[in-house]
Each structure stands twice: as C-alpha cells, then as structure tokens.
Amino acid sequence: MMRTTWIIARKDLRQRIRDRSALIVGILAPLGLAAIFSFVFNPISEFEFSADYVVVDEDGGPAARLFVDQVLGGLAASDDITVEELDTVDAARALVDVELDPFSDMETADAAFVIPAGFSSAVASPDEARLEVLASRGSSTAAGVAVAIAEQFAGEIQTARVAAATAEVLGAEGDRADTGFRALAIPSLASVVDAEATSKILDGTTFYAAGLAIFFLFFTVQFGVNGLLEERHAGTLPRLLAAPIPQAAIIGGKAITAFVLGVVSMVVLVAASTLMFGAEWGNPIGVFLLILAGIFSAIGIMGIVGAFAKTAEQAGLFSSIIAVVLGFLGGTFFPIGQAGGILSQLRFITPHAWFMQGLGDLAGGNVADVLPAVVALVVFGLVCGAASFYGVRKGLSR
Amino acid sequence: MTQRTLECSGLRKVFDDLVAVDDVGFHIDAGETYGLLGPNGAGKTTSISMISGLLMRDGGTVTVGGREMTTTSTDAKALLGLVPQDIAVYPDLTARENLTFFGRLYDMDGKTLKARADEVLEIIGLSDRADDRTEDFSGGMKRRLNIGIGLLHKPALLILDEPTVGVDPQSRNAILESVEHLSREGMAVLYTTHYMEEAERLCDRVGIIDHGQIKAEGTRRELVQMVGQHDRVRLETTGSVDAAVAALDALDGVAKSDGGDGSIELLVIEAGEHLTEILSVVTESGVAVSGVDIDEPNLESVFLHLTGRALRD
Incomplete structure (x- = not known):
C-alpha cells in the first residue's frame, strides 16, 4: 500500500509545484507578511521596563530601614530601576507631580514611597501601619509596580506579626516587637524569580514569523487534504476508485502531500526568517518537533473540512473561516495570552496557541519543555484526523 | 462451461426513495461488445458504477473474470478498465x-x-503530443486520452460510459474504430450510449434500459423480431395501383400493403430478400415504378415500441 500512497503523493506534489499556488500560500505570503509585521510592530514588542523611584523615610525605625535598604535597595541593584532617597515629602511630590513632557529635561519620578513617622512603632503594635505611594499620572506601569512592591511589603509585615504573636503564645522569651522585626528580616524561603519568565516572551520578529507560519500552515495543508474534492471535481476520482488500490492509499497519498507541503513551507520560513530578519526560533530539534506536531494537527483539523464539504469551493471557504478564527483566537497576530481573562484560557482550544506556547517554552528552557505543547498538538491531530478519516471513508464508500 | 468475463445479476440501487437500478443483469464474454442503450437518467451510469466497484450495491452480484466485485476488491478491479463519462485526466x-x-x-x-x-x-x-500538458488539448484529444488510460493495462473488461459525448465527428469515428479493434483482439467491452447508431454499429448484443430496468436484451435482429417490427417499403408509382396491391397482399413476406395516390406502402419481413419479387409483381400489374425507399426497423423504433418514448426524450 505504501508504494501506491507514494505514487499518488508524488503526482499531487508535481501538480502543486506546477500550479505554484502552494509556493505562494505556503512560503511567499507568510514570509512577506512576517517581514511587514516585524518592521511595523517590533518597537512596541521590544519595549523594556524601567522605573525611577524616590523614597522619603520620616520614620527611621527598623521596619522603615528594612524597606528602604533591603526591598528598595535590592531593586536599585538592577540596571532598569533607580531609587533615590529624599528628605522631604514635598521634594518627592514635586518630582512625581511634574507634567510629562517628552521635550523637557526636568527631573521626574515614576512614584514616591513615603514612610511616615511612627511606621516602625505601628508595625510592632496591633495598630495600623501606613506606607504611602505617590504615583505619577504619566507612568501607570511603573507606578503600578510601585504599588505592588508596597503591597508585597505590607503582606510580609502581616506575616511577621503573626509570627511574633505565635511566638508569644508558645511562651517564647523576649520582646514581641523585636521578634516581629527579626521575622520580617528573614528572607523569604521561596521567592518568585521572574528571570525565566521574561525570557519566555518571544521577540517581535520571532513572534510574527512563527505566528504567520502556523497561520498560513492551515492554508498550505489544504492543498493536500482537499485533494479528494479536487479529484472529484476533475472527474478523476472514479478512475482512482476503480483502480486496484486500497481506498486508504488514496487518503494516505493526500495526507502525505499535505505533510510534505507543510514541512517544506515551515522549514523554509524558519530558515528565511532566521537569516533575513534575525528571528530566534530556539533549539532546532525542539522547533522541528513543534513543526511536525503542528502540521499533524493542521492536517487533522482541515481534513474534517475536506471530509464533510461537498465541493472544493465549499471546502476552501470553510477552511479559510476556520483558519482565520483559530489563528486570531490562537494569538498568531497578537499575544492574546497577555490579554488575560477568558480569552487567554480559551486560546488553548486552538493548535496555534499550543504551537506559540511551545516556542515560548523553548525560548526559556530546553527541548524537553516543548513536550507538553507537542503532546497537545498530536492529540489535536489524532482526534481530528480520526474524524476526518472516518468521514472520507464514508464518503468514498457510498 | 467457459468463464464469463462479466456476469452480473439482480443489481439494485436505491438513492433515498428513488430506485435508480432495479434487477439489472447481463453477461459479457471475451471478444464481445455489449451495449447498454437508454436515454439520460435511465440507470446506465449507476449500473456501471456498481459493476466497476465505485458504488456499493443494495442488491445483486457482480463477478469479473470469476472474481467478485465490491468497492474494496482489488483483484477484480485489476481486470477492469474504466473510461468514465466525464473526462478523467489531469x-x-x-x-x-x-x-x-x-x-x-x-x-x-x-x-x-x-x-x-x-x-x-x-x-x-x-504520439506527437505525448509530452504536452493536456490542458492545451482539444475536447476530442482529451476524450481519446481518456480511453487510452482505460485500456493501458490491457484489461479483460473495458467499460466505456458514453465515450463520444461532445466529440467531433472525426474523433468520434476514431473512438468507434478503436473499440471495434479492441473487440477483435478479444477484449470484452461494455459500452453505454444513448446513440442508437453507435449501439447498432459496435454491439454484438444490446440491453435496452429505461427507468433502471432492462426492458429487452439480444442482438439487433432479435430485438427487432421480439417487438414484431417489419421493414417499411415505399414505392413511387404511376398508374392505377389497386391490382398491384391485391397481388402484393398474396405474396409471401408481405405483411401488409396500402395503395395511395402515386405510391404503394408495404410492411415486409426482410425487404432485401423479397424486393425483386415485389417489383416484378408491381410491373406485371401494369404499374410503373419510379422510385423505391426501404426503411428498416432500428433500435430507436424498438425503444419507442418498448417504452413509448424516443431515446433522446
């Protein structure tokens, strides 16, 4: 049967090469669009976070110094954040309240932390301890991060208070306030380190190259999976069915055609986007695994359309609708996962999202990290492929 | 008993509530050309589709070279060459x-x-266009290639489904000559058509199909005799024909004669055999004959007799 399958696939591939449509849809269109998208959107996607903070310590107590020296001091150690300690609240407010003017050289701050007098005492007592954040209206992201830092510190204070109260109940010796400050000074046993998470975000060029590659892949595999409808339209299907070959060989030939077209299209796109635009796809083995699994899923899904559509024109229309909807939902045009909400979860009903997720995982890890995405894509391919095979066989054996 | 190249019986196919083919059966031996003659929609293509394993049948049996034909039987399909009605080339x-x-x-x-x-x-x-893409071929050339693909593997049974539809006279004649040649070489041919002339020229036996049923089957002569058809002879005459008509009525082979104004019309069994005798009787009766027109019954008239409508209706 394999011999016959290859004979049919070779014939189909020869036809595809001659009509050039697969070349246009599979390679030229995604490459051209990736280039345009990359040039247009790269400045946005490559935005890097930076913040300038000021702090006013009117308290000077142990809790206040802990915040200034350890929390803010730690942040200031990075190249992207500056922290300056000021003497007065007015001075801090003056920097934060400045109207943003891109042409002005005036010194500004994104947010100011104000530690009022009595803060440390309040921390050591059951009283409310206040830590104020003055946010600049013009820098919502950096100001939001400042609020998050303050809230994180407030949470740690609460934890220290609970620790001190617990120690007192258990009869521990010593001052309760002192116990609380010592608890507050203990570094977190487990802290969230975001170093890997930032490296999981694909750069703009790679994102658009990958997104458009998987998007157009669903159009490219159509040339194979809709082959049976085209044979029917051309009148050659009866001749194939009357030949002494298993029906599975005919279906297999179409699937192989789709697979070969998909592999060629994706490999050319990966190579071209890497060489021409500097896309960074990641470990080649991981990328290749994702490509194979992605093609498998695309053949399965588009095979369903090919199996149940009545004509090649109808299949083309349905396929286009499905490819566009899945492409948008799967985040091939914009990183829908960062939008949050139900969409960021819903995207995982599409192979596109798993493909992009797999590439992101590969960028921040190793080959093994793509396996969940590969498995998900293979499951898509198996389930949809089984349904389409059933539909095609039923259609052929009327 | 020698093995039939094709044997089918009781073929039945129902699409929803429509019985497309009902109890169709016939056989073809090697070197024989069998014609399935009927108008469009009579059930010819559906019958062929079941015979060639394209369509599952709801009833009946088909064997090709003694091998049972189904939609999945590759051994039976290997003996068969199909030339579909629509041009099936890339x-x-x-x-x-x-x-x-x-x-x-x-x-x-x-x-x-x-x-x-x-x-x-x-x-x-x-041969001279072998390496040209077929998209540049004329309709007749595509039809010829369509047939060529069907006989490439020297099948025991060649099925041609209306192969001359839309073909120019020259290509049509070439196709008919090819079929005659293949038959002489021992290939069994199943030929469907709604052209009576093609069936009469090519087919050793003909099955007349209408509304999914075989209405009659046999050689052309058998079919004509089956429906009691006679040759129609018309004589152009001068002079009184009454005596001549009376004498003709008494002749063997003349079933009926009618005299009219300047003509005599007769229904004759095998006009060719009795024409000389008829002319003698007429001239001996004092009637001069200025013209003779013989109209032999054909499959068209048989079809009309059997179904009450013409082949092209």
Missing part, C-alpha cells in the same frame, strides 16, 4: 504523465510501462 500533467501515473496504479513500471504507454499513445493518435 490537465496539468502531460499525456504521457497521465498514462504513466495510472499505469503505476495497476502495478506497471519501468520499461514495460513506457513501452505500453508509447503503444497506447500510438493507438489513440497522440
């Missing part, structure tokens, strides 16, 4: 590539396939 492949592709599906390869492809191209008269 327009973006050359004539030779089309032949080679289908030849490979029949386990042909290498030099054997190349030699046979050349041979077939010669038979269908496309």
Whole structure:
C-alpha cells in the first residue's frame, strides 16, 4: 500500500509545484507578511521596563530601614530601576507631580514611597501601619509596580506579626516587637524569580514569523487534504476508485502531500526568517518537533473540512473561516495570552496557541519543555484526523 | 462451461426513495461488445458504477473474470478498465504523465510501462503530443486520452460510459474504430450510449434500459423480431395501383400493403430478400415504378415500441 500512497503523493506534489499556488500560500505570503509585521510592530514588542523611584523615610525605625535598604535597595541593584532617597515629602511630590513632557529635561519620578513617622512603632503594635505611594499620572506601569512592591511589603509585615504573636503564645522569651522585626528580616524561603519568565516572551520578529507560519500552515495543508474534492471535481476520482488500490492509499497519498507541503513551507520560513530578519526560533530539534506536531494537527483539523464539504469551493471557504478564527483566537497576530481573562484560557482550544506556547517554552528552557505543547498538538491531530478519516471513508464508500 | 468475463445479476440501487437500478443483469464474454442503450437518467451510469466497484450495491452480484466485485476488491478491479463519462485526466500533467501515473496504479513500471504507454499513445493518435500538458488539448484529444488510460493495462473488461459525448465527428469515428479493434483482439467491452447508431454499429448484443430496468436484451435482429417490427417499403408509382396491391397482399413476406395516390406502402419481413419479387409483381400489374425507399426497423423504433418514448426524450 505504501508504494501506491507514494505514487499518488508524488503526482499531487508535481501538480502543486506546477500550479505554484502552494509556493505562494505556503512560503511567499507568510514570509512577506512576517517581514511587514516585524518592521511595523517590533518597537512596541521590544519595549523594556524601567522605573525611577524616590523614597522619603520620616520614620527611621527598623521596619522603615528594612524597606528602604533591603526591598528598595535590592531593586536599585538592577540596571532598569533607580531609587533615590529624599528628605522631604514635598521634594518627592514635586518630582512625581511634574507634567510629562517628552521635550523637557526636568527631573521626574515614576512614584514616591513615603514612610511616615511612627511606621516602625505601628508595625510592632496591633495598630495600623501606613506606607504611602505617590504615583505619577504619566507612568501607570511603573507606578503600578510601585504599588505592588508596597503591597508585597505590607503582606510580609502581616506575616511577621503573626509570627511574633505565635511566638508569644508558645511562651517564647523576649520582646514581641523585636521578634516581629527579626521575622520580617528573614528572607523569604521561596521567592518568585521572574528571570525565566521574561525570557519566555518571544521577540517581535520571532513572534510574527512563527505566528504567520502556523497561520498560513492551515492554508498550505489544504492543498493536500482537499485533494479528494479536487479529484472529484476533475472527474478523476472514479478512475482512482476503480483502480486496484486500497481506498486508504488514496487518503494516505493526500495526507502525505499535505505533510510534505507543510514541512517544506515551515522549514523554509524558519530558515528565511532566521537569516533575513534575525528571528530566534530556539533549539532546532525542539522547533522541528513543534513543526511536525503542528502540521499533524493542521492536517487533522482541515481534513474534517475536506471530509464533510461537498465541493472544493465549499471546502476552501470553510477552511479559510476556520483558519482565520483559530489563528486570531490562537494569538498568531497578537499575544492574546497577555490579554488575560477568558480569552487567554480559551486560546488553548486552538493548535496555534499550543504551537506559540511551545516556542515560548523553548525560548526559556530546553527541548524537553516543548513536550507538553507537542503532546497537545498530536492529540489535536489524532482526534481530528480520526474524524476526518472516518468521514472520507464514508464518503468514498457510498 | 467457459468463464464469463462479466456476469452480473439482480443489481439494485436505491438513492433515498428513488430506485435508480432495479434487477439489472447481463453477461459479457471475451471478444464481445455489449451495449447498454437508454436515454439520460435511465440507470446506465449507476449500473456501471456498481459493476466497476465505485458504488456499493443494495442488491445483486457482480463477478469479473470469476472474481467478485465490491468497492474494496482489488483483484477484480485489476481486470477492469474504466473510461468514465466525464473526462478523467489531469490537465496539468502531460499525456504521457497521465498514462504513466495510472499505469503505476495497476502495478506497471519501468520499461514495460513506457513501452505500453508509447503503444497506447500510438493507438489513440497522440504520439506527437505525448509530452504536452493536456490542458492545451482539444475536447476530442482529451476524450481519446481518456480511453487510452482505460485500456493501458490491457484489461479483460473495458467499460466505456458514453465515450463520444461532445466529440467531433472525426474523433468520434476514431473512438468507434478503436473499440471495434479492441473487440477483435478479444477484449470484452461494455459500452453505454444513448446513440442508437453507435449501439447498432459496435454491439454484438444490446440491453435496452429505461427507468433502471432492462426492458429487452439480444442482438439487433432479435430485438427487432421480439417487438414484431417489419421493414417499411415505399414505392413511387404511376398508374392505377389497386391490382398491384391485391397481388402484393398474396405474396409471401408481405405483411401488409396500402395503395395511395402515386405510391404503394408495404410492411415486409426482410425487404432485401423479397424486393425483386415485389417489383416484378408491381410491373406485371401494369404499374410503373419510379422510385423505391426501404426503411428498416432500428433500435430507436424498438425503444419507442418498448417504452413509448424516443431515446433522446
């Protein structure tokens, strides 16, 4: 049967090469669009976070110094954040309240932390301890991060208070306030380190190259999976069915055609986007695994359309609708996962999202990290492929 | 008993509530051309589709060379060559590539396939266009290639489904000559058509099909006799014909005669055998004959008799 399958696939591939449509849809269109998208959107996607903070310590107590020296001091150690300690609240407010003017050289701050007098005492007592954040209206992201830092510190204070109260109940010796400050000074046993998470975000060029590659892949595999409808339209299907070959060989030939077209299209796109635009796809083995699994899923899904559509024109229309909807939902045009909400979860009903997720995982890890995405894509391919095979066989054996 | 190349019986196919084919059966031996004659929509293509394993049947049996035909039986399909009604060639492949592709599906390869492809191209008269893409071919050339693909693997049974529809007279004649040649070489041919002239020229036996049923089957002569049809003879005359008509009525072979104004019309069994005798009787009766017109009954008139409508209705 394999011999016959290859004979049919070779014939189909020869036809595809001659009509050039697969070349246009599979390679030229995604490459051209990736280039345009990359040039247009790269400045946005490559935005890097930076913040300038000021702090006013009117308290000077142990809790206040802990915040200034350890929390803010730690942040200031990075190249992207500056922290300056000021003497007065007015001075801090003056920097934060400045109207943003891109042409002005005036010194500004994104947010100011104000530690009022009595803060440390309040921390050591059951009283409310206040830590104020003055946010600049013009820098919502950096100001939001400042609020998050303050809230994180407030949470740690609460934890220290609970620790001190617990120690007192258990009869521990010593001052309760002192116990609380010592608890507050203990570094977190487990802290969230975001170093890997930032490296999981694909750069703009790679994102658009990958997104458009998987998007157009669903159009490219159509040339194979809709082959049976085209044979029917051309009148050659009866001749194939009357030949002494298993029906599975005919279906297999179409699937192989789709697979070969998909592999060629994706490999050319990966190579071209890497060489021409500097896309960074990641470990080649991981990328290749994702490509194979992605093609498998695309053949399965588009095979369903090919199996149940009545004509090649109808299949083309349905396929286009499905490819566009899945492409948008799967985040091939914009990183829908960062939008949050139900969409960021819903995207995982599409192979596109798993493909992009797999590439992101590969960028921040190793080959093994793509396996969940590969498995998900293979499951898509198996389930949809089984349904389409059933539909095609039923259609052929009327 | 010798094995039939094709034997089918009780064929039945129902689409929803429509009985497309009902109890169709016939056989074809090697070297025999069997015609399935009927108007469009009579059930010819549905019958052929079941015979060639394209369509599952709701009833009946089909054997090709003693092997049972189903939609999945590759051994029976290997003995069969199909020429579908619609042109079934790939327009973006050359004539030779089309032949080679289908030849490979029949386990042909290498030099054997190349030699046979050349041979077939010669038979269908496309040797000089072998390496041209078929999208540039005329309708007649595509039809000829369509037939060439069907006979490439030298099938025991060649099925041609209305192969001359939309073909120019020259190509049509070439196709009919090819079929006659194949039959002489011992191939069994099943030929469907709604052209009475083709069935009369090519077919050893004819099955007349209408509304999914075989209405009658046999040689042309058997069918004509089956429905009691006679040759119609018209004589152009001068003078009184009454005496001549009375004398003709008494002749053997003359079933009926009528005299009119300047003519005599007769229904005759085998007009060719009795014409000399008829002319003698008429002239001996004092009537001068200025013209003779013989109208032999054909399958068209048989079809009309059997179904009450013409083939092209």
